Amino acid sequence: MPELPEVEAVCRKLRLALIGAEILSAHVLRPSVARPQQPEEIESRVTGQIVQGVRRRGKNILLDLSRGDTLHVHLRMTGNLYVVGDVRFRSAATRAYFELTDGRGLIFQDSRLLGKMHVYKTDEIARVLVNLGMEPLDKSFTPDWFINRARASRKPAKIFLMDQSHVAGLGNIYAAEALFHARIHPAKPIGNLRKAKLQELHGGIVGLLEAAVESAYNAYATPGQFSEGAFFPCAVYDREGERCAVCQRMIRRIQQGGRSTFYCPGCQR
DNA sequence: AGTCACCTGATT
DNA sequence: AATCAGGTGACT
Numbered sequence: 001m002p003e004l005p006e007v008e009a010v011c012r013k014l015r016l017a018l019i020g021a022e023i024l025s026a027h028v029l030r031p032s033v034a035r036p037q038q039p040e041e042i043e044s045r046v047t048g049q050i051v052q053g054v055r056r057r058g059k060n061i062l063l064d065l066s067r068g069d070t071l072h073v074h075l076r077m078t079g080n081l082y083v084v085g086d087v088r089f090r091s092a093a094t095r096a097y098f099e100l101t102d103g104r105g106l107i108f109q110d111s112r113l114l115g116k117m118h119v120y121k122t123d124e125i126a127r128v129l130v131n132l133g134m135e136p137l138d139k140s141f142t143p144d145w146f147i148n149r150a151r152a153s154r155k156p157a158k159i160f161l162m163d164q165s166h167v168a169g170l171g172n173i174y175a176a177e178a179l180f181h182a183r184i185h186p187a188k189p190i191g192n193l194r195k196a197k198l199q200e201l202h203g204g205i206v207g208l209l210e211a212a213v214e215s216a217y218n219a220y221a222t223p224g225q226f227s228e229g230a231f232f233p234c235a236v237y238d239r240e241g242e243r244c245a246v247c248q249r250m251i252r253r254i255q256q257g258g259r260s261t262f263y264c265p266g267c268q269r
Numbered sequence: 270a271g272t273c274a275c276c277t278g279a280t281t
Numbered sequence: 282a283a284t285c286a287g288g289t290g291a292c293t
């Protein structure tokens with residue numbers, strides 16, 4: 001499931017493969033991925049443009065094009081975006097594909113159809129992503145900023161971490177792992193935590209994401225769907241009933257916001 | 270703040 | 282056949 005590290009890996013791959021490439025033709029096969037935009041709008045606007053930049057904001061992928069448009073892609077749960085040698089190699093789950101003038105192709109596949117693809121003027125992107133919070137791998141994501149932001153909220157720690165308007169890019173897996181790392185119970189109101197705890201959590205988020213970006217990039221060699229879980233062994237995620245590697249207690253699963261949260265009742269109090 | 274819809278493939 | 286997976290936005 002693509003969270004920030006997987007999306008970053010996709011962007012790095014695309015950056016190497018796609019900068020300078022010209023779009024010969026565009027084909028949006030599933031109108032639902034473009035909604036409320038029309039497939040024809042995306043197709044006609046991107047055709048003939050050159051990919052000038054690949055950016056990531058949170059879990060959003062942004063392809064900046066030469067005539068002032070930006071293709072915005074969100075992979076959601078099962079999406080993937082990658083370059084192939086020939087568009088005839090596209091999978092059955094392909095929802096949109098782009099032929100490049102050099103013969104290669106850009107494929108957007110998404111088995112569950114939850115992913116999104118839209119085209120905007122590049123200067124509209126800031127407005128489109130206005131609700132996205134801080135980039136956790138930016139220099140400006142400081143312990144002080146995080147502590148102040150967290151202290152202004154009484155939400156359960158896990159809910160706060162998954163809220164993209166605070167820190168952009170954490171999903172169910174890395175939120176749970178970061179909380180385990182900082183030994184914080186996922187249901188604990190985040191604003192009630194001591195400064196030292198929040199500092200630990202900040203460090204855990206950054207360290208975890210940095211490591212995950214590297215392993216995601218190395219593991220993501222071939223196109224296809226992202227495999228289960230993260231690209232490195234999780235301490236708690238999807239390990240209900242197994243023993244915690246630190247304290248040997250049984251890892252638990254609870255529901256938060258309708259989703260599963262995994263945690264260790266011994267380490268996280 | 271909590272719940273549901275969006276979807277389909279994997280699992281039970 | 283029923284349930285679960287979860288990122289996000291719309292809804293109550």
